[in-house]
Amino acid sequence: MLLPRIFVVTLVCLFAAGLPVRAETACRFGTPPTVLVEEGDPHEIGSRLLKVWEVEDNPVFWSETTPGSEAYSKFRGEVADLDIETDPVHLLEGSSIENSRIVHRNADDWIGPAGCLEMLMYGHQHARMNTFTDPTEFGSFILRSPDEERLRVYFYTNNQDGLGNMDVIVTPVLEDKREGWDVLVALHSHVFHPGQPEINGILAPSEPDADFHANLHASLGLREGWITNGVHTVRMPSSSFDDFTRPSGRGEVSNPYE
Numbered sequence: 001m002l003l004p005r006i007f008v009v010t011l012v013c014l015f016a017a018g019l020p021v022r023a024e025t026a027c028r029f030g031t032p033p034t035v036l037v038e039e040g041d042p043h044e045i046g047s048r049l050l051k052v053w054e055v056e057d058n059p060v061f062w063s064e065t066t067p068g069s070e071a072y073s074k075f076r077g078e079v080a081d082l083d084i085e086t087d088p089v090h091l092l093e094g095s096s097i098e099n100s101r102i103v104h105r106n107a108d109d110w111i112g113p114a115g116c117l118e119m120l121m122y123g124h125q126h127a128r129m130n131t132f133t134d135p136t137e138f139g140s141f142i143l144r145s146p147d148e149e150r151l152r153v154y155f156y157t158n159n160q161d162g163l164g165n166m167d168v169i170v171t172p173v174l175e176d177k178r179e180g181w182d183v184l185v186a187l188h189s190h191v192f193h194p195g196q197p198e199i200n201g202i203l204a205p206s207e208p209d210a211d212f213h214a215n216l217h218a219s220l221g222l223r224e225g226w227i228t229n230g231v232h233t234v235r236m237p238s239s240s241f242d243d244f245t246r247p248s249g250r251g252e253v254s255n256p257y258e
């Protein structure tokens, strides 16, 4: 059957412009992740999980659109029910370390509501292990493909309240970097610990975190270091990495006061 001429012209124009048929507006990965490492039951010491989603780089991922998933809604429902402090500046005032002071001075520029990607991953981990009964952290890298069309979103957790050595997640990111992927963001969580002001969802890097970010900038060209508590996220530009206090020893990712 011959297509009406106007329809053919429209199709040609769409393809010529490289436009997707339907832009995704929902905050969701849409495809299952590839599991790279899965060892042990989540509640077992020494267990760990590493997976990666590869998705089209859609603007919704960088927006504040809330995921439709039950996992994240459940977390926010619990935050509301517990009636805990979530103001990120007030929380920073409970932390005595110098790095918290640095973020406090830059809070207006660096801290904002958690975005789609952080909310997706936070909800995922909260559904696996509840923040308020089994507080655990996750770490992530977000990379953009050489053709700037796709994202790789790595997700890692050792199911502990402190991630420790990150070599297992850095290794595949190094490989991607060699293949031309742009390492946009290193993200990890600092979860709420109501009643423990020094570690209560503090959106500032510990000294080992600061060291991790600076080293990744030097080795991978990391652009930003993010820390989220699931409600807000601090996004530190690489130009700030040298301002933070770092330890003299080898860096591992941890809560600010560990």
Ligand SMILES: [Zn+2]
Residues within 6 Å of the ligand: 188, 189, 190, 205, 206, 209, 253, 254, 255, 256
């Ligand atoms: Zn940390």
